[in-house]
Amino acid sequence: MIKAIAIDDESFALEVIKSHASKVPFLKLEAVFTDAILGLEYLKNQSVDLLFLDINMPDISGIDLAALVPKETLVVFTTAYSDYAVKGFELDALDYLLKPFNLSRFLKSCQKAQEWIDLRPKNEPAFLFVKTSDGQVRVDFSDLLYCEAQGNYVTFQLSAQKIQSRMTLAETEKLLPSYFLRTHRSFLVNQNLITKVERHQVWAKSFTVPVSSSFLDQVKIKLHG
Numbered sequence: 001m002i003k004a005i006a007i008d009d010e011s012f013a014l015e016v017i018k019s020h021a022s023k024v025p026f027l028k029l030e031a032v033f034t035d036a037i038l039g040l041e042y043l044k045n046q047s048v049d050l051l052f053l054d055i056n057m058p059d060i061s062g063i064d065l066a067a068l069v070p071k072e073t074l075v076v077f078t079t080a081y082s083d084y085a086v087k088g089f090e091l092d093a094l095d096y097l098l099k100p101f102n103l104s105r106f107l108k109s110c111q112k113a114q115e116w117i118d119l120r121p122k123n124e125p126a127f128l129f130v131k132t133s134d135g136q137v138r139v140d141f142s143d144l145l146y147c148e149a150q151g152n153y154v155t156f157q158l159s160a161q162k163i164q165s166r167m168t169l170a171e172t173e174k175l176l177p178s179y180f181l182r183t184h185r186s187f188l189v190n191q192n193l194i195t196k197v198e199r200h201q202v203w204a205k206s207f208t209v210p211v212s213s214s215f216l217d218q219v220k221i222k223l224h225g
Contacts, residue, residue, distance in 0.1 A: 002113055003047065006032045007039035007065070008054035008078065013099065017052055017078070020106040027110050030218070036060050040068060044170050045185065047178075048073050050113045052097075055079040066093065070174070074116060076109045124177040130156065130165040137163050141180075145193055145204040147172050149186040157207060181222050184212040197223060 004027055006017045014032040021029035030048070033039035036057050043051070051073050055062035066075050080099040094116065095109040129136040139156050148155045149169035156163040169186065179191045189202060189209045196203035201210050202219070211219050 002027045002049045002110065002117065004029050004050040004052065004113075005039065005042060005048055006052040006078075007034075007036055007057075007062070008032075008052075009034050009036070009057045009059075010054070013054065013078065016100070017106075020103050023103060024107060024110050026114060036062075036065055040065060043069050043073060046182065047173060049117060050074045050076065050094075050110075052076050052078055056081060072174075074113050076113070125175075128175050130163060130167075132163060132165055139163060141177055141190070142192075144190055145207050146187055146189040146209045147176075147180070159205065181219065183215050183219055184210045185214075191222065194223070 004021065006014055006021075006029065008014050008017070011034060014034065018029060018032060021027050027050075030046075031039075031042060033042065036059050040060075042048075048070075049072075051066075051069060053062045053066060053075055055077055056079060057065075062077060062079070066077075069075065074094040076095045076097060077093050078097045078099060078101070095112055097105060097109060126142070127138055127140045129138050139158070143158045145157045145159065147169065148157065149172075150164075152166055152168075153164050154167050154169055154172050156165070169188065173180065173182070173188055176188065180188045181191045183189050183202060187209050189204050193204045194202050195205060197219075199211070199216075201208045203209075
């Protein structure tokens with residue numbers, strides 16, 4: 001399943017994307033934004049496969065914003081101005097949709113994204129080394145219950161110990177396998193080690209991890225389908 005978001009300052013354009021996306025079985029449109037800055041903030045905190053991005057926006061152009069998105073996020077530009085196409089491909093955009101685009105053309109972009117994603121390595125790492133005051137320490141993902149952001153540090157909570165490293169949670173999330181789930185702006189939890197789910201928290205063995213209202217729906221979908 002491709003995880004996608006869309007950023008466009010026109011609500012009507014987002015409704016068209018939402019309508020098309022609902023008809024693509026392998027695409028999940030997780031959020032849409034008329035505010036480009038809010039969309040960029042979402043991309044910094046969430047793992048997204050595909051971004052549908054308008055070019056001509058008031059606060060920041062799609063061209064400028066595309067240079068700021070995480071490198072693993074594929075970008076499809078959407079615009080009413082055909083002269084932007086060349087610039088779009090100079091930025092390594094996956095595709096360029098000229099408004100108004102129909103479902104068939106939208107689907108073609110989605111299929112292209114799926115082909116690129118299928119080419120990515122499938123083997124996920126089993127551990128990583130994190131830098132601490134005592135040197136590089138190995139963290140095995142099978143024993144990592146959750147990660148918690150605390151100021152400029154991230155705490156890695158294992159079954160029998162805590163390891164702290166100077167890094168951000170966004171940086172940490174990029175290093176973790178896909179089964180680590182964001183439940184809160186400050187927490188990532190190992191989905192494989194969740195033993196109990198409550199409305200405002202989940203249990204990872206004997207530890208509780210908060211679930212904020214902004215991540216509640218995402219947690220429900222990931223855990224329950």
